[in-house]
Amino acid sequence: MSGNVPTIDENSRWAAFRREVGRALGAAIMALIVAFIVVLFTSKTPLDAMMQLLTAPASKPRTIGLWIDDAAKLTVTGLAFSLVFQARQFAMGVQGQVYIGAIATSYVVLGPLGSTWAAIPLGLTAAMLAGAIYGFLPGIAKARLGANEIVSSLMLNYIAIELCNLLMRTDLPKASAGVLTSVDFPKEAVFPPLIPNTRLDLGIGLAIIAVVVVWFALYRTAWGLKLRLVGHNAKFAEYAGIRPTFIMVSAMAASGALGGLLGAMFVQGQTYGKLTVLFEGGIAFEGILVAIVARSRPLAVPIVALAYGYLRQGAQLMNIRTDVPAEVIGVVTAIIILLVSSSFSLNFITRLFRRRDRATSVPAGSVVK
Template sequence: MARTKNSRFEAVFNEVGRAVVALLGALIVAFIAIWFTSDDPGKAIDTLLTGPLSSKRTMGLWVDDVAKLTLTGLAFALVFQARQFSMGVQGQVFVGGLFAALVALSPVGTTALAIPAAILAAIVTGAIYGFIPGYIKARFGANEIVSSLMLNYIAIKVVDYIVRADLAPAGSGQLMSPKFPKSSIFPAFIPHTRFDLGIVIAIITVVVVWFMLYRTRWGLKLRLVGHNPRFAEYSGIRANSIMVSAMTVSGAIGGLLGAVFVQGTAFGRIAIDFDGGLPFEGILIAIVARNRPLAVPVVAIFYGYLRQGAQLMGIRTDVPAEMISVVQALVILLVASSFSVPGRKLIARLFARPAAA
């Protein structure tokens, strides 16, 4: 029993330490780069570290990013758990956002059912769009990376065309739909901020995904397929079926993220390229969290803070916001590598109990 506790402590310490060391290392390099590229490096660094907490508005921006990063991180973590590398979350976001917008702009959008109906439409259509690359791989052996990326391209172009041709007001020259009815927009918990229903949806989704992965037979099969697909086949588990279902559930989360985008207080409408490339950042969240659902929101909190700090630094100082790309790349390289935290063995010895006679 003692060995089990010690091994768990050592594993937790190693993972947390790895992430902390990676973050500190990336920040040190970012500080050095800021020091040599800014005329006022002190102000730039202060904005990076404290900008998201400077007002209710910036805190709302941070919370909004955390909600969206959590959902996209969960979507990628699910398919990575099944040892698949589908890149289709962005396409699922566009499809889910489109159908959520269609519900919001329909007669249903003015009723009390507007928000749940739009969310349901986004989840169903996102799941269907996630099912397609999974079925293509299971049935025809197509590479899921290529097929999902191509489906992303199709979804983005089709949605952009529909927004310009059908949803934007005729003759206005706008690249967005009219504002949704108030009953179709997520209510803000703090007025005039982006602190809205999206963060609650993200938390609920984390709990649901964790329960599905660690408290259901389906989750056990998925993790077994991801760990050792050949052994899973010998055990009577249909690996292809599990793989397709994982990509379908991931697609449902991607569609849900689309609804959070277009129905959130930040938008309240659908526009072309409304995602801003954020869904792909879920890959980083999933990698740092080691595909663990409960770790995804924790990583999203810290990464979202850095992301907002970098954007504010780009607005308020002379340092470009692209500096966050340096931090992203370094975090991925350090966390994905196999280095060990310095002093790990020494601390493990200090907490180890003497063996029984």
């Protein structure tokens, strides 16, 4: 993580990078071993199940498409969490922002402008605006009234989900009564596929742009410097003349915009092309894992998202092809978060490989500490 070691010369930066990669890999291996033990006790064909988990996503062009699509979404939610984690805020509202963003997009593209060329840019803008407002709310409640952002953002998640259910049932046009999906969006409003017959669409481009923009904002602008300063030491930042509340609220709003963008990527993407209830399926919270393992570094986020997306997709395919439910991945996710955010994996790796750089192994705090 950026705060532990002042990484000035290239050598120490390289060492820090190696250490982080070691930690992440160590945690992933530990988690997979635990998953294997679980599968061993519960599956009739444990080896086949593990093979599916580890190899299936890369086996066919179609599954590679699914994997990359997942990775793009994980990248955006990982970025959203990274932004608030760098400012040392625990806003957990990405899930709610995804729903609010998707609702906003749906209203725009199912409106009169939905079948024009403006549908995609307008849909994205609406989603990002709605998400930013939704992220702003817990921020301003904390800055002005001191309300804990964790609890308020979690409550907003549930409210957004219920709102989506409500609008779906009562207001949005549906193909037939009783179904819980909207009519298909107009063709102009759905992201064009980059490769025909796969789920690879404009969403990947958006994810890459988001990575670059967040990196630039955090590491090449005054706002980003202030944000990281506030995250490291809010008192110091305040003495330096930075208003921590402004930074805090703007970081949460910016993160909200990313959450909203993810909502648009869901409903405007090739996967759906329409709004449905509960479309998000818990992926938003997995951004916590991506951000933690990437140490909230925007440039590391897509790499972690690719690796984690691979496992996630592998679990889905394992679910289809063997008798092991995909939800076993929840165990893997939890273990990885626990190990990477604690000092456990570091000790484990050092003991395992008897690394020499014990002296440089700083006490590994979590990303945000």
